[in-house]
Amino acid sequence: MAAKDDRADRVRLTGLGLNLVPLAVTGLILAVLVLVSVLSMVVWIGLPLLLVSLTLTRGLADVHRTIAGQLLGEPIPRPYLPTPASQGVSGITRRVAVVLRDPATWRDFAWLWLNGVFGLLLALLPAALFLGGLFTLAMPLQLPFLPDDATLHVGLVPVSTPTTAVAAALQGFLLLAAFWVGTPHLIRAHAHLARWLLTPAEKARLAARVAHLSASRADTVDAQASEIRRIERDLHDGAQARLVALGMSLGMAEEALTRDPVQARRMLAEARESTRMALTELRDLVRGIHPPVLVERGLEGAVQALAITQHLPIDVDIHLPGRLPDPLESAAYFAVAEFLANTAKHSGAQRAWVRVNHGNGRLVMVVGDDGKGGAQATAGGGLAGIRRRLSAFDGSMHLLSPQGGPTIVTVTLPLPPTPAGGA
Template sequence: MSQLNAIRTRVRGVPRTAGRSIVLSFASLAGSLTLFVWAVLSIACVPLGIGLITTPYVLNLTRRHALRRRLLAATWCGVRVPVPYRPFPGDLRTGVVGQVERTSLMLKDPATWRDLRWLMVDMTAGYLLVTLAAALLIYPVEGFVLAAGLWRVFTDDRYWYGFVPVDSQATGLAAAALGVAILAIGLLASEPLLRVHFLLTRAMLAPSQEEELVRRIDRLTETRHEAVDTAASELRRIERDLHDGAQARLVAMGMNLGVVEALIEKDPAQAKKLLAMARESSAEALTELRDLVRGIHPPVLAERGLGDAVRALALRLPVEAEVLVELGGRADAAVESAAYFAVSESLTNVVKHSGADRVQVDVRHVRGALRVCVTDNGSGGAKVGGGSGLSGIERRLGTFDGVMAVSSPAGGPTMVTMEIPCELS
């Protein structure tokens, strides 16, 4: 029964797989071939000066083409291809001088030459793979048409379908039988061929082990400095909150108690009032200390884990919130803390900036990584570096070699996906 269901699923997926193969074959031949020719001509014209202006635009188009293929690889076949492009410095100049600098930086980036190498492979071997996948699913249709007696439409004499000469109804049925065999092969081979296509893409676009190690070291060095700066900033915030909040209230309470000590015999009524004020100050100071401790490391996170801590966050939101948690254990305390505060900042952004009335938080452990998705139905338009706090979340996750992706088209919805590599206990 299960095998029959699997066959039905594959048959239903024929139009989808064929459509994907056709899209990829067009992108591989027309897109990759065009971009490769443009890129080669533009780079060849760099010594003439023209290429200094055109090369950044052409290479940007190439990168977008490669990024779209990475996205299709992840969504269609679950093949993840890293994005190792070096970021441009923040002080990059504009105008002609800026274009020259961009050209120099892009040509020095090893990922640029991997893109060009991939274009060559994609318009040859990549094209053949997806074309074969499409042909195995589309070509059998012709055999079924011939079996219906329509072979006379193609020719009055004899029509060849594969190795079958069709000139009668019997040979038309033989063509249909051949079409069934080809379709069976296509059902078995089309999806693996698509996956091989994307694995070939990853082999061409992914950095070598040495390059990945260098990039990882650079990233860890950068995130280490950011973590030190963040820790120092957090200590200054705690010191400021203690000085302006709980410490001030405790000083005032001590002064009130000193006055009470002096008035306890002379003016008992006034002493009672001051004692009541001191009690209120102590309660307010205790509340502020609890809030401060919760901001450093929430007790519910330490006692109940990330799932319950996120649920507690959602209960305090002024919008409708849904929390889905699928965790088979607990991550390290530092990873849980980073994920908790990343979710907290994301939910704060939802309340402050999105205008949403509903938010969903999905927490799960997938393929060796803690993945958290925060989705709202707000107005969209969120982006990293736009003053919405997303840059801080990215830096926090980067300390643990984590990543963040933001999908926020104009009009919404907004989805912030965060991943931190970790294992659950």
């Protein structure tokens, strides 16, 4: 099974290498086109030509980003600065100016040349090694077709007799071995080369990062402010009001104590009821801010406690590196709670499941159900709120919910680099 997979892998990678060859050649043509357009900028035609050739270059670079990203198992982001979408001659000039000032343009240009030489070599090598290996291996069969007095130099062996032909053929094994061992490395080297030049330059990456952080910080501050407003309102209308009522009942009971003991007793009963209601409201409020079971049991226990109170059976499987930091734990818990609440309310599911695992410095949570699907993260809805909350931790949420189901939500959260403390 594994051997078959290995073989399929070599075939696939060799084929990929061959596909990269026309791409590299196209790249060389584009590189020349860019050069020509730059030189012809003195005449008017250079500008639109440059814009076209650079746009094509970006398209080609995107193809390479996709291929290399898939090979390396990690997408390569586009590095380009946004271009103004303006019309007319002045518009073209401005766009060309922006594109030419973008360092990513010049990295693309360097890539075209580099890929045309080294990239091409790396891409061709697997097929060359394989065919060369076969050809060398077949040396004894080719011998009869050689002119009698000719000596063919195959590798280190001059071939003229059957014995030397067999000796030469042995080298074929070496070539095939090199093909077998080398192919994955060669193609990966190509992908690394692509990533090196096509990934955003540090400055562009930082600019994108700053933009993301500003947006997520603004979101977080907004969300926090409205959360605090909600808590204030709940306390004001809830527990505080209850305590006022409690104080009043107690005051009236005190007054009535000697004059009307029956009345006093009723007031005391009312005071007790007010206290109980205040506690219930505070308890609900606390649950919404930070559930006590989360403090006591961490994410695993809290999700289990949540799951057994749901109306449908929920399968829980959680593997954690220990207790998570408080803010992360809370964000993760509320995400799962929101998903399960949606499942209970809208999905009509018979069962649901929660899987949490970690690895590569990330926490991955998957919540799914067998319901009717069609869930959407509408603006201002619960799911949008969860997405916003997760983005403060650089987390992401992916919702898959086709009509007819099932619904699967995947959340990825980066874990802090220092190992979390004991369980």
